[in-house]
Amino acid sequence: MTAPTLASGSRPQPLSLPALVDALSLRDLTDPAQGPHALQLLVSAAADALGEQWGADVRVLRSRPVVAVEDNYDRLGYQPDAVSRDVRYTRYVSDTTMLRSHTSAGVPPALRALAAAPLVDERDVLLVLPGICHRRDSIDRLHTGTPHQLDLWLVRRGGRRLDHDDLHTLVSTLVGAVLPGTHWRWTATTHPYTTGGREVEAIRDGRPVEIAECGLAAPGVLAAAGLSPSSWSGLALGMGLDRVLMLRTGIPDIRLLRSADPRVAEQLTGLAPYQPVSDLPPARRDISAAVPAGSDAEIIGDRVREALGPDADLVEEVTVLSTTPYDDLPAAARERLRIRPGQENVLLRLVLRPVDRTLTGEEANTLRDRVVAALTE
Missing domain, CATH: 3.30.930.10 (Bira Bifunctional Protein; Domain 2)
Structure with a gap:
């Protein structure tokens, strides 16, 4: 073979x-x-x-x-x-x-x-x-x-x-x-x-x-x-x-299919309509990062999953808000971002929301920092 x-x-x-x-x-x-x-x-x-x-x-x-x-x-x-x-x-x-x-x-x-x-x-x-x-x-x-x-x-x-x-x-x-x-x-x-x-x-x-x-x-x-x-x-x-x-x-979030919360897990043994157990507030963090040119939402999603490991289930959504090629950035922005030719600047919105609790601000910031570190390697 x-x-x-x-x-x-x-x-x-x-x-x-x-x-x-x-x-x-x-x-x-x-x-x-x-x-x-x-x-x-x-x-x-x-x-x-x-x-x-x-x-x-x-x-x-x-x-x-x-x-x-x-x-x-x-x-x-x-x-x-x-x-x-x-x-x-x-x-x-x-x-x-x-x-x-x-x-x-x-x-x-x-x-x-x-x-x-x-x-x-x-x-x-x-x-x-x-x-x-x-x-x-x-x-x-x-x-x-x-x-x-x-x-x-x-x-x-x-x-x-x-x-x-x-x-x-x-x-x-x-x-x-x-x-x-x-x-x-x-x-x-x-x-x-x-x-x-x-x-x-x-x-x-x-x-x-x-x-x-x-x-x-x-x-x-x-x-x-x-x-x-x-x-x-x-x-x-x-x-x-x-x-x-x-x-x-009627399950609204694919992460719920693996939830360990008993209130959710008990509903996942049958096909009855899903009954929401809570509506926890999300934590949103915007991230600006220099990434390889051509990095789409799927590539970035993989990088985030790899960086967070088991904590990836805390991420509800990663949205690419804007993408700016290297050549379109002013010199000051290039220096601040430490961006190189062959890269582009992406603005991301990270939505963090566990299915069973509310994150503290410190926890949300730590997750954000881990994502930034992984994307800017």
Whole structure:
């Protein structure tokens, strides 16, 4: 197996051992073996509804988040120069392994297992792959660098080939199971592992919210796993479980999904509407820092998470208020910021608010100073 090719042309920089240990120690909320959680109810509802719709052989597959780079990218059709391979987006463990960036990384091994063990009957097979993923993301109430996802692949050998009418039925059945009574729409998009790709949005309060992406399983992905596209067809869908749970129950902040506050945690074992336990005031701190040019909210979010470690959960939001290139800054400002060519000045708003208490001013200032130090290294 060769080392992955990166869009930037650089070799992958492995995670530090402490960062890897922290990642592998994080509880996967979709795994019943790690304790009950409402996300597991969504997984079961989806699997049960789709299994019944097609009379399928339902196979729930769980794995650790360290996967082969080939399964996360190459065998799903990602090009060698795909930007997603860049170290800014991918958490490499070694030249050939990584923390999965999507639960789709489990699909190639599952398809290979199908090819190696012929079906005992002609029933469709529903592959159900839930789990935690690791990737770059901005910091706000709806985003996290460790989202939970659910891949659902319906695979058929022989008979009538699965088509876009079946895909529409799959999405309708799924939305009805996890977001009862919710209207939805889809729009055309592309993915390397599907043909005729679609992006699925739920309509909530008159606004579209992306919840899933889907399409027909790409023939190349099937063939790479040893399933002849002339004999096999499939439907592929990946859904963001955190976002769906928030829509289902009205949870306003994604950090609450991991809350240890008993008043919150007790509500996260079911799918009843969320009842707010408090409305704590936030602490806001504005930060001016010199950062590498091209640093967007997602890159900055990663730097903040890395700098704060376990305390990152105290950050409700990081907003980029303005960005000023080096060449546009007056000489006095360059000197004050100690900014260099190739950098830019960003003005950030740091919103700090634990889900269970109010920060003191001293605590907020300490967190601000840690963020400033990390961004200006």
